[in-house]
Amino acid sequence: MKDKNLAKKVKGLRKRKGFSQEGLAEISGVSVRTIQRLENGETEPTGETLKRLSNAMGVNPEELMDWTLIEDKGFLKAMNLSALTFLVFPIIGILVPLIMWISKKDRLKDINEIGKSNLNFQITWTLMLFLGYIVNAIILGKEFYSTDVVLVDAVISSQRRLIVFFFVMYALNIALIVINTFNIQNDKKVFYQPTVTFIRN
Template identity: 55%
Template sequence: MKNKNLANRVKALRKRKGFSQEELTENSGLSLRTIQRIENGETEPRGDTLKRLANALHVTPDDLIDWTVQEDNGYLQALNLSALSFLFFPLLGIIIPLIMWISKKDKLKDVNVLAKSIINFQITWIIIFSVGFICNALLLANKIDTTGVLSPTIIINNLRNQMILVVVMYCFNLIIILINSYRIHKKVNVRYLPKINFLRT
């Protein structure tokens, strides 16, 4: 099992760096057959082989040896709930989950899929929210009369529309996060919709 985990780690890191097996061979100074055997879980690199492989992949030897995919439902819950930071400032709903994802990337089961879903949803939500504000501003600009003055009624209606937009959008985001928190608790796949796949899941 340890060999298989190590094999998966080497293969995942190689692909993330955009290396072919031949390029990893060249960068590490190891033979192509050695790389193939490591990635197939047929052998476990030790000593100089491990150091060369780690250097070529820009990680430490410990990162390769100690790595295993673990399950941590609590961390997934925390990652999901970290998106609630959008309540303080919309961009925080992207930044905080991103930081949490990077710290555990490829180390926890389902963390990559969950983080990408959250980030994609939050980016999509911000775009829709921004478009709503822009449309509202354009409608307001359209109602300026020839004297360049807006009536108090039009201003009040516009403010009301903006408040409705804020309340609806914030409630929707909050509900989606809470529903997915329940789904994570029940170990069911999350559903973040609508979302544009800026990050491929």
Template identity: 40%
Template sequence: MDSKALGAKLKTLRLKNAYSQEELAESAGVSLRTVQRMENAEAVPRLDTVKRLFQIFGLSPDEVMDWTQTEDKGYLLGMNLSGLIFIVLPLLGVVLPLILWMSRKDKIAGVSELGRSLVNFQLTWALVYYLWSTFCGWLMGFFNFSGNGDVSPALVYNYLYVRVGGIFFIYLLEIFMISLNTYRINKGLKVKYLPKINFLK
């Protein structure tokens, strides 16, 4: 949270609405010293204090947090590209972007939107990957069990063709969507990760 930007905005709103520091403190139910320290950026305020002070001016916490965020396109690009770790291990493609999202979600503009969209996309396709692998393994076991125990080379070939084909499609989709959204972030456009299930709202 950028205390300086927050303090400057609070002071601007207070003066614009003709509140003294004492009146603002009383209306919000905080101490005068809290208002003074916040306006002078002497301390990082608690989120509850920020909400109480800015609600007086009809502002939501989301609107307030927007003033405290910095622009960092490099971080957004790096976070987006971190999804490519999916190629090594699908679960890492969820975990790494999630860690990067959580560590900067209130500090950098655009991280929350990108993080939510990227993690939902990665979760969706990690789930598809593991379900597909499980289904293919079950299918091979079924044919092996239902026959006389011998597995023909044609069956193995078809199994590998189907399994590898499905995984190849998933990897291709991952690489395409991450590359597309890297381009969109670089151009300052909104990210679009599709198709995905919105596990995290």
């Protein structure tokens, strides 16, 4: 095969997507033997084979031909740190890293793992933040209608709960972003918890 890089690209992308050769063969309709020969550089893929493999792995044939797994820790750290924009407004802490992730998706080493982990956490964190605010408002409402609680005391208590809650939530988010930036620098796995998986692919 003249294009040795294509063999590496197909094999690398398959592994990045979590497919075995057998699994990719089953989904794409391309035989295992063809995939093996392609990845070993023994044959050149036909247009149809390239199209089937690209569709199975969720990329365009052109992207597969041009695809190179580049290591760029600087961009990964910047994408991770961009979540700190939640300090301006929580939704921005989702949008900025989302835009950065989409711009380089499947083109940088570890970008999908880091991007999805960060985004899933930021979405979860934002929902928890608003849920905590709502719960506190419900508690305040119950205290407001309680004959045993003075309104001023209820408001002060509500404010204290919100301050403590916001402090813990914001400190957790900042700490995880900073820790995971160091993890990226040191080639360690990122860790974001608690997280609900909203983004899978």
